[in-house]
Amino acid sequence: MADSTYRFERLRDDNMEDLQFLFREVLGRRFPISYLQQKYNTSFTGVRHLTHIAYHRSQPVSFYGVVPTFFSWNNNRYLAAQTCDYLTLRSHQRKGLHRQLSDRAFELMRHHGVTIAFALMSDDSLASGKKLGWNLLGRMQAFVIPCVTLPVAKAVRKLRFANTLFDSFTHRVFREHTIPSEDYRNSLIEEGWLGVEYSPDFFAYKTFTNNFHIKLDGVTAWIKADRNLLVGDLNFKTDQALEQAIVRLKRFAALSGFTEIIIQASSETRLLAHLESRYSSHPSWTIGYIDLGSGLPTEKLRCNFGDFDTF
Template sequence: MCLCIIVAMEHSPYEYHILSNARLKDVQSLFQEIFSKRVSMEYLQAKYNTSWTGVQNICFLAYHSGKPVAFYGATPQIFIHQGKQFLVAQAGDSMTLPAHQRKGLHKKLALLSYARMQTLGIRFVYAFHSENTYHSCKKLNWKEGPRMRGFWVKTGTLPWGKVARRLPGLKAWHKRRSARLLKVHTLNNGAEKWSTIPKQVEKMQVDYRSAFFAYKTFTPNAICEFSGARFWIKCESIISVGAVQFERLEQLVSGIEELKRLGKKLGLPQILFQTTRGSVINEWLESHYTGFDSWLVGYFAFEEGIPFTDWQISFGDLDTF
């Protein structure tokens, strides 16, 4: 049964509907019309199939004369803090057709989504801010959370792989080469093994359980092992590191050197780390590389007592990683 909400607003030409699998085609059309971006239905179905969390369809679309004109996207996540799990949501994929901007649609869709989140027991919503989302969320009284620190690690190769990714005739070849080389290092049962490592339970963070990694397969990422350290990575025009696990610092150091060698084989000149200030990997990277201020993470809390000062964020938390 499709849950449909039509908000009664006097003289309003808009209708508001909760996201459903049947309405994903409307999200797809908005991506194409607003960003000229082709997003497959398979991608959207996988991204918005969040049944593994126990919560589904927490965001809304706006329609004008039956046509989709705006979307406020959000997906639920399971967090853990001091051994206790709870639900949060990450906002993303928000968009409005130019002809319907400045009509309050973003705010209306956001408030509808927040109301639904609260009924489902979600404790707060957060986002990795772009300049646009920062200003729009400021109008909704969002708070500023941690600012992440980024680090570029050079692999020492020319960017021939990055160029290949941009050429239609070579892009597919480079993807196959990346998959083949990643397979050599991909950890068997990596998600299960990652889940068995004791977590920093004093920190509030995404619970990187097996179900989370299974859900994240809608993007080309892999859990790989280098020198005993586990790296959750994506290889596209750069190597992006979503998270790292290691027991000894020398494993991290040697693992990064191996990751550089992988970059050379793929013609990818840079490895990108995104870290939370004060984390072990952040402190090591700060002492060996020049960092830069990256994403500001913002949040809107639905209740009191959430330990935002103990929040540890990883690049892999991002909805598109």
Template sequence: MSNIDNSGVLCINKLSAANLGDVTKLHAAVYGKTPAPGFFERKYNTAYASAEHIGFIAYNRQIKPIAFYGVIPCFMLIDGKEVLCAQSADTMTHPDYRNKGLFVELAKRTFELCTQSGIKFLFGFPNQNSLPGFVNKLDWQMTAQMDCFVIPVKTIPLAKLVAKLPVLKRLYTGYTTMILRKYRSPKSGISSTVLNEGFDGLSRNDGYLQNKTYSHTKVISINNAQIWIKINSGLIIGDLSVTPANFAGTIDNLIKLAQKLGLQQIQYHTSRGTQLHELFAERYKAINSFPVIFKDLGSGIPTDSIRFTFADIDIF
């Protein structure tokens, strides 16, 4: 711990199945809410990639978790071949222990563990507050900027009402399940659409989709299109398999579905230069979204042809 002001820091331990519960405790202390049971256990269970529990937790002298940094191993398809990489995921520091160098220390240890685990490079989508730390202190490279498209929907704001009255949540969940039943696909996800355009992108294999079950998402079929969605404050599109000819009709039908669900907007994030970006940009304004950053771990593997959709980001 020579690189940090370790006042109050007792130890730093590698993430494991045994201490994942401490990540949940830290999340509650930092954000004021507790994730669903088993959330982090599922999120960091990436045994399918032959690398799991990649991260570190710092503890104070009372053996309470005070900081965490973790990455999610996965495979990137580059020139049609799977390459082991990892997405930078959760970064948390207890308010009482910020500005002590813990984030940098935990990140550097995680990068060393990644190299030992055969991970070739890292990628991430930090918010604007975290971006300077990754770039200036940890030598990540920002290579691109994703765009967001927001489609307003005129409807009774059922989702907002439920958020204010949690007692209605179960009723609303049952209602959404009933409405979506006619659209549901048995699939748990869809292949990355950027791969169909000659770009490199994430391999959404069976292991990846099983890991992704930490988040409540659904695949629906509308207008002969396959849409991977998540219902949050709006209808969030993770990825969309649709032909250009069917795009307008699919979006119009998706707006009608959002109206039934009481969702006031549809949202989609994607890399620039993709076909879906062009199709959305013809109808809606592009808004700057997540920065895309990479950190090579000595592999020299080119990443300039990699593209992403919102389904690739760990918060989807």
């Protein structure tokens, strides 16, 4: 049972310092206030801040993140939300805060017309997800493709002052192959799955991280320059074209100082079938959902790496 001395405040632009504190204390991550404000500014959906921070006296102690977005099915748009950033100080764990925050978040979601919630669950969050009644759709698979080069990206990412320069460098490397975000479509939806709607507004929202779109050998890709080169989605017509694009992507990754390319794929998709026939993989996130009356064929829900809240 939750301690009655806890109080709950709706997430706002002016209490992001409290969220910043929780990231630092729970995960050891030091995010700028501007990053958190951008991540939780989902105004493009018409709603934002559909969650609360829990406090004990004056100290923030727990948080349950909610990031609204849109799903697309049969050319129709549905308001959805991804849950993420489950943060609780160690001294306040096992006191019912996660459930209380979840209940409050879902109350807000229902009130504001969210039709379905989804999550990409780690092993740590999977157990609590089962207790809270989440439906599970199986695991994504992660493919780590090595690139022969010096580990420049990993070294630079440890030097916070050099991140902006390195981001500019990676953009220059891919400059001739960069395409406008408004030209990009979700490969899963093109393939007939239920998924996140990719739109100019969605990609404008996603600019709080260093991600962009490229085209190689007729294959379009959504990538992010991090410690490794992360691939958020791949649109391809043939397996041969995809493999040629991956070969070229490895060259660009090596030139940029990335020792690994990481691609994640959902079950039963064309991308998974192609990658499984050529590369080894390991289980990654579990896709979970709670239907809030959407009427959608939830068994068709699939996710890309780019759908992860920090991509």
